[in-house]
Amino acid sequence: MIEFRSVSKRYEEGALAVAEVNLAIAPRAVTVLVGPSGCGKTTLLRMINRMVDPTSGQVLIDDVDVATRNPVQLRRSIGYVMQNSGLMPHRTVLDNVTTVPILQGVSRTQARARGMELLATVGLDASLAKRYPGQLSGGQQQRVGVARGLAADPNILLMDEPFGAVDPIVRRELQTELARIQSELAKTIVFVTHDIDEAFLLGDQVVILREGGHVAQMGTPTELLANPVDDFVADFIGRGDESKHLRITERNGTRLVVDQRGRVAGVLAAPEQAAEPHPSKREGGAWTG
Numbered sequence: 311m312i313e314f315r316s317v318s319k320r321y322e323e324g325a326l327a328v329a330e331v332n333l334a335i336a337p338r339a340v341t342v343l344v345g346p347s348g349c350g351k352t353t354l355l356r357m358i359n360r361m362v363d364p365t366s367g368q369v370l371i372d373d374v375d376v377a378t379r380n381p382v383q384l385r386r387s388i389g390y391v392m393q394n395s396g397l398m399p400h401r402t403v404l405d406n407v408t409t410v411p412i413l414q415g416v417s418r419t420q421a422r423a424r425g426m427e428l429l430a431t432v433g434l435d436a437s438l439a440k441r442y443p444g445q446l447s448g449g450q451q452q453r454v455g456v457a458r459g460l461a462a463d464p465n466i467l468l469m470d471e472p473f474g475a476v477d478p479i480v481r482r483e484l485q486t487e488l489a490r491i492q493s494e495l496a497k498t499i500v501f502v503t504h505d506i507d508e509a510f511l512l513g514d515q516v517v518i519l520r521e522g523g524h525v526a527q528m529g530t531p532t533e534l535l536a537n538p539v540d541d542f543v544a545d546f547i548g549r550g551d552e553s554k555h556l557r558i559t560e561r562n563g564t565r566l567v568v569d570q571r572g573r574v575a576g577v578l579a580a581p582e583q584a585a586e587p588h589p590s591k592r593e594g595g596a597w598t599g
């Protein structure tokens with residue numbers, strides 16, 4: 311469990327990026343931080359692995375304040391995937407994936423064997439292992455980024471707009487792959503995006519942030535769609551994709567999420583199911599869009 315306790319961050323000479331955030335992030339589930347540009351998503355994410363330290367408040371992992379942890383060791387123990395893959399251009403795909411495990415003392419042979427397995431896990435052909443990042447497509451590079459994030463077998467995987475720079479079709483493929491990988495590995499994933507559709511697709515829990523680093527609302531996709539707490543959340547949910555404008559309707563006794571043309575985008579669970587925290591979604595429950 312990752313916990314933010316009254317966490318604020320003010321950058322030097324900057325405005326308050328995150329203001330008094332209290333948040334509990336469930337283990338072995340996907341929590342998505344979503345909100346407009348500059349609302350503090352990346353700042354929150356980076357406070358988990360101490361790439362950023364809070365100005366006040368505490369971030370705890372399994373009840374241990376991360377401020378007490380060695381930042382380098384902490385960072386190596388947590389997977390991190392960023393938008394432009396962040397791969398080292400002069401090292402092969404396999405070397406990129408195996409760097410952290412080798413730094414952590416895993417033998418080269420073992421790390422390479424595991425690295426090849428991970429390339430398969432993220433849907434990459436073994437023949438790509440010897441290539442350099444520049445010889446891959448954007449989508450393939452992001453897959454390598456995910457493999458690298460998983461290489462040290464971390465409990466926690468932080469993902470900062472990992473699919474933001476690829477075209478919509480590849481993005482959809484990567485989202486589907488991530489959902490499949492997560493259904494097998496059950497990591498604690500914290501995922502940042504500004505795309506509400508992506509948030510609803512991947513998130514067991516979705517945290518909607520507003521300007522100034524305030525949490526506007528947190529809940530399952532079903533809860534947020536059914537009961538937005540204010541106009542900001544209602545607008546943000548509807549505004550995610552101009553062609554969609556999701557709303558809830560009832561047909562033959564079933565509550566459906568439909569887009570503005572009336573196409574069904576998902577089925578809402580009965581209220582008692584919707585109250586359950588998470589795995590419901592992928593096992594045929596709350597959000598089946």
Ligand SMILES: Nc1ncnc2c1ncn2[C@@H]1O[C@H](COP(=O)(O)OP(=O)(O)OP(=O)(O)O)[C@@H](O)[C@H]1O
Pocket residue numbers: 321322324325326327345346347348349350351352353354504
């Ligand atoms: N190193 C920094 N120094 C000063 N201000 C910063 C720094 N990093 C971020 N900020 C400011 O803090 C606020 C939150 O930034 P952050 O990157 O966390 O937002 P975000 O929601 O991830 O934005 P985006 O979606 O555009 O990536 C913004 O106003 C930003 O300008």
